[in-house]
Amino acid sequence: MTKQKYNGHYICHVNQSKTERTRAYIIEMTAPIFNKQGYAGTSITDLTAATKLTSGSIYGNFANKEEVALAALDYNISCFMKALSSATAKAKTPKDKLFGYIKAFSSSGSMRFHDGGCPIQNALCDADDTMEPLRQRAAEGLKAWKQELAAIVDQGILEGIFKADTKSDQIALHVIALCEFAMSTYSATKSLKQTDEILDMAIEVAKAIIV
Incomplete structure (x- = not known):
């Protein structure tokens, strides 16, 4: 070994x-x-x-x-997803997991300085219509992230924690979009305050589906 x-x-x-x-x-x-x-x-x-x-x-x-580069992207996405899972490992309910995902990107969270930012977002910008394989790998990573969040929301619906008419895919995409924007804002401004303000919007999205 x-x-x-x-x-x-x-x-x-x-x-x-x-x-x-x-x-x-x-x-x-x-x-x-x-x-x-x-x-x-x-x-x-x-x-x-x-x-x-x-x-x-x-x-x-x-x-x-x-x-x-493609192998490195696969590795980076795997590390990114594992870091997110680790941030919510102690969460006992779907509600705690969903909020934990969002808070992981906050000023007190663990994802803010993840090796240059989100590898999915970085790869999508890097591909820029000129490297299709890189774009495809990034898209697969985004899909996996969305599915994982949607599964948490679906479980919350089953347990009666989230509203029955909640569209889990839409909530997952909404949360991801705000978390990604929060990371981009931090990269551009280095302002933790602005980052947290954007993540507060994601928290409001999550609060809106609670029964």
């Missing part, structure tokens, strides 16, 4: 071949670079500096930079 440290946490690779461990290491080390600098803004020099490997070693494991 080997361990690599990423984003303050140790990631273990169990029963992997040397090739699989090397690929995983490259992905883990380059994922923050792609998320902060984007596909176009990340060079092979950045990748070799982050991994301490030669360009030949990197391209011996990946066909090209695009393949590394």
